[in-house]
Amino acid sequence: MSFRLSVFLTFLVTPVAFADPPAQFDPIVCRTIELNEPQMFVDDYFIENRYNEDMISARVAHVLHLPERPSQPLITREEDKPWEVNGLGYAGVVYDPKERLFRMYYQVHVPEEMRGKEGQSPGKYRICYAESEDGLNWKKPLFDLFPYGEQVTTNIVVQGQNEGHSPHIQINTEGIEAETTDPVRNIGTLPSEAFRGHRFLLYSGDGPQFLATSDDGIRFNERQQQVLPRRIDCQQTLVFDGRRNEYVTFLRNKMIFDGPPGDLRRANHRMMTRLSSPELWTLWEGMPTSVLIPDLGDDGRFYAMPTFLYGGVYWGMLNHLAEDPMKMEIELVTSRDGFDWNHLPGRPRLITIGPPGSWDSGMVITADRVIENGDEWWLYYTGYNGYHDEKDRYGSIGLLRFRKEGFVSVRADTRGKTSYLVTRPLLWPGGELALNADAKSGSVKARITDLYRNPVGDFTYDNCEPLSADSTRHTFRWKTGSLNELKGQLVRLEFEFQNADLFTFMASDREYD
DSSP: OOHHHHHHHHHHTOSOOOOSOGGGGOTTTSEEOOTTOOEEOSSSSSEEEEEETTSOSTTSOEEEOOOBOOSSOSBOOOTTOGGGTTBEEEEEEEEETTTTEEEEEEEEEOOGGGTTSTTOOSSSEEEEEEEESSSSSOBOOOBSSSOBTTBSOBSEEEOOSSOOEEEEEEEOOTTTGGGOOOSEEESSOOOGGGGTTOSEEEEEESSSEEEEEESSSSSOEEEEEEOSSSOOOSOOOOEEETTTTEEEEEEOOHHHHOOSTTOTTOOOOOSEEEEEESOSSSOOOSOOEEEEOOOTTSOSEEOOOOEEEETTEEEEEEEEEOSSSOOEEEEEEEESSSSSEEEOTTOOOSBOOOSTTSTTSSEEEEOSSOEEETTEEEEEEEEESSOTTOTTOOEEEEEEEEETTOSEEEEOOTTSOOEEEEEOOEEOOSSEEEEEEEOTTSEEEEEEEOTTOOBOTTOSTTTBOOBOSEEEEEEOOBSSOOGGGGTTOEEEEEEEEESOEEEEEEEESSOOO
């Protein structure tokens, strides 16, 4: 056995010895997975092959799933709140399991005549607050924090010295979510040390981007830490990448591509760049690097990309700003490392503008990330009734409802032919095989094979109890044996399915129905 093979097998800690060529065990070929972490079929990272009974792969393709979309918004401007006269903008939403409340922080565009007057900061944005017990029916409580004209109480919670722009809200739920039976769960949360002992963390613009903490979600200690060295002017979110042990944000690169007219440094900055730091509470002085530049199939300019990390995947809500008319729509893009990004075939839009005359007919922008509610992912979004360059447009906020982990699936041949999916070699971490799949009109069976696709034990299609239902967590069972017996071994998962969509799989230490 070669030295390279011996070292690799020791690294994998597998009790099984192989005599195959070293290339079979290259880490690029094999995949390691964690127990109880969903693995996404959004791309071919885990997929070695997919094909129908005629051996055609293109018939077993990745498919984008569009959301359940509202005809009317949940929250809109109110006449008795003149600071909302220009409508509602960017939004950030978290669920507070301690108070059992959905908390929303949304941006408003202050009329020019009110900027810098009567105790107002000079900027054109403020951050307001709303709350809901069910995420559907919202109220806007008033506080005596920031008056507006003659109104002493408002729902403005962040004014800033310059502006309150593009709120991204995080909540510290360490030890709380584990104790609750609520079906609601925050996705893409930061580690508890990011909060410095507080319950809430706000990342927003006040000229440059700043961090602010709060213990009640209402009163924020503003401008505690400047994160970016200048004003970027787009919606940004924070991601913690535990694999690289760093904080990440995606932004328009004004740092090296902005300047006055005639300056040779001046260039397009409406593309997406990545900036990271090993420390959150510091001025991020690293070099931003471009990760997405508009190309054919794009709408001319990228405006922003709210991003969250889930299941080992960066999920980016890429804002496309068109040229004429200046509509804005959302494309779902994904990445395994935050540097190399994938478009779905044909670059379909996850969220398009609504029909002419509707409340979201001009532009759509999403909230900072999804919230999981039972078997659904909820994504709040702002819709505008006019294009980006129209002066009289205003925004309202609605809700998009997706299947849990259900943005993208691998779909069986739509002509009803039997289809197959074979994973790359996986180092099985133990536990049983759970699948998120919609097979209510068909069926899914699973089997386990070795590197050369020889059956392993009795884990065959014939011995498998098929799934013929719609389930976000289904545990596969065979007539004999448990997959936990294969812990530490390299195996392939194979699925035979018909009239079904496969979303995610997981090695789970618990069994589901």
